[in-house]
Amino acid sequence: MHELSIAQILVEQVVAAARKAGATRVIQVSVALGNLGTVNPDALAAAFPIAAEHTFIAGTTLSIRRVPVRCDCKACGMTTEPEFPFQTCGACGSGNVTVLNGHELLLEAIELDVPVN
Numbered sequence: 001m002h003e004l005s006i007a008q009i010l011v012e013q014v015v016a017a018a019r020k021a022g023a024t025r026v027i028q029v030s031v032a033l034g035n036l037g038t039v040n041p042d043a044l045a046a047a048f049p050i051a052a053e054h055t056f057i058a059g060t061t062l063s064i065r066r067v068p069v070r071c072d073c074k075a076c077g078m079t080t081e082p083e084f085p086f087q088t089c090g091a092c093g094s095g096n097v098t099v100l101n102g103h104e105l106l107l108e109a110i111e112l113d114v115p116v117n
């Protein structure tokens with residue numbers, strides 16, 4: 001299961017960052033997920049609590065933000081955020097585009113409880 005191994009990597013990164021920050025608790029983890037990627041957001045959301053189980057961050061919420069695909073069109077010069085099938089210009093429909101983003105999976109934010117003293 002592709003998403004479970006991704007979730008495990010996310011959990012490791014979050015645990016490492018939380019320890020480094022001296023956090024007592026991780027409240028929420030936010031990731032950005034490109035619409036062109038192969039990661040299924042529902043499967044990732046389901047895999048995250050499994051990966052986090054029995055770790056320091058068990059019970060933490062995963063928030064997934066979908067990142068729209070952006071294309072630069074070589075035919076009409078517009079930059080658009082086309083819907084499926086994505087790799088066509090949202091303005092003129094040309095397939096002669098450069099895909100600017102949409103493949104990313106980024107750890108965007110970690111909300112922590114850090115003791116003040």
Ligand SMILES: [Zn+2]
Binds near residue numbers: 074075076094
């Ligand atoms: Zn165009």
